[in-house]
Amino acid sequence: MTRVVVIGAGLAGLTLAQGLRKAGVDVRIYEKDAGMEARFQGYRIGLLDYGWSALRACLPEESYELAVATSGDLTGPGLLFDDQLRLLASGDEIGPPEDARVVDRHVFRHVLAGGLQDRIEYGKKLASFSETTAGVRAVFTDGTEVSGDVLVGADGGFSAVRRLLLPHVGFQTADLGGAMGRTQLTDQFRRLVHGRGTMVKGPGITLMLGRMEFRTPPGKLGLPPTDSYVRWVMLIPPDHPAGQPSDQPPPAIAVVRDLLRDWHPDIVDLIARADAHNSVIGFAQVLDQPVTGWDAERVTMLGDAAHLTLASGGNGANTALRDAETLCARLVGDGDLRAYQKEMLERGNAAVEFSKQNQKKFVPSSVSSSGSS
Structure with a gap:
């Protein structure tokens, strides 16, 4: 393999590139964002054993150790409280699985990009690609072109590669919207989520809390300084004014504070002290049909580009990392690519179905609009 062109500098694309670079393959990454800091990357994600195994296979040792050093441990059972923080249950089924360790998406992406800086070009939005007798050629919206032996779509749920490969595959907006954000970790808030995860159930509303407490502060290791935090997620009741998609959703903190105003003071305080810049309301997108294959010989995909999972599965990043490991082994x-495609789609579509089924346990019952201001 002479040159691999990767579209997208997300988690899976960077992991693939690291594995190819380690194997001596010429790999180049083209990212549509203007830079690594161009937009908010999200919150903590739980990496399972097979996700860490994929990282160990692809990353150089120093990058893998850096990922471990900036991860967070998940110890103790998950907790279920009512809205006044009266304990209802404690068990392993609450929160991420026991073998998970958490990473912060933004910090983790910087770890994965280590050593690849001279192989990433930003501001490159894919316009088209074509297969040639010599390989594949990609054309970007700025008019520039690149050529390679294989092109990999690692450009996420709104993949330009998928759109060009499979223009008949579209999107559906999930029925439920979610408000999510993060609040700096303090002793007060650590008590809310000292196990693997916490679920707080009130009338018609479920609030999910997760702790991102770095083993080593990222700033001490040359990574973006980031405080440990509590990530919170609340599905918005469908009959609430903010429970439908909107071009201009209201501020997440205001919506959540209103819905939880009669909850325990520590919960109210957690939301009141949240980081306003990193708190959002969003509606998940899913593909309107599973991807079953494509005809291109020298073009392939991985991760959300091929199988867009819901966050409720907790398996999207792990599946994408395994895709990267599998594809790297095939390319080296x-x-x-046909064998890779078959294995990847079977695994990926199963992950999508699991995420859809798992969403049911988080669905709140409807509440009356009188609960809103």
Whole structure:
């Protein structure tokens, strides 16, 4: 394999590039964002054993150790409280699985990009690609072109590569909207989520809390300084004014504070002290049909570009990392993209279905609009 062109500098694309670079393959990454800091990257994600195994296979040792050093441990059972923080249950089924360790998406992306800076070009939005007798050529909206032996779509749920490969595959907006954000971790808030995760149930509303407490502060290791935090997520009742998609959603903190105003003071305080710049309301997008394959010989995809999962599955990033590991092995080995495609889609579509089924346990019952201001 002479050159691999990767579209997208997200978690899976960077992991693939690290594995190819380690194997001596010429790999170049083209990212539509203007830079690594161009937009908010999200919150903590739980990496399972197979996610860490994929990282160990692809990353150089120093990058893998850096990922471990900036991860967070999940110890103790998950907790279920009512809205006045009376304990209802404690058990392993609440929160991420026991073998998970959490990473912060923004910090983790910087870890994965380590050593690849001279191989990433930003501000490159894919316009088209074509297969040639010599390989594949990609054209960007700025008029520039690149060529390679294989092109990989690692450009996320709104993948330009998928749109060009499979223009008949569209989107559906999930029925439920979610408000999410983060609040700096303090002793007061650590008590709310000292296990693997916390679920707080009130009338018609479920609030989910997760702790991102870095083993080592990222700033001490040359990464973006980031405080440990509590990530919170609340599904918005469908009959609430903010429970429908909008081009201009209201501020997340205001919506959540209103809905939880009669909850325990520590919960109210957690939301009141949240980081306003990193708190949002959003509605998940899913593909309107599963991807079952494509005809291109030298173009493939991985991660959300091929199988867009809901966050409720807790498996999207892990599945994407395994895709990267599998594709890297194929590209370095026999180059059989058809075999990779079959394995990846079977695994990925199963992950999508699991995320849809798992969402049911988080769905709140309807509340009357009188609960809103």
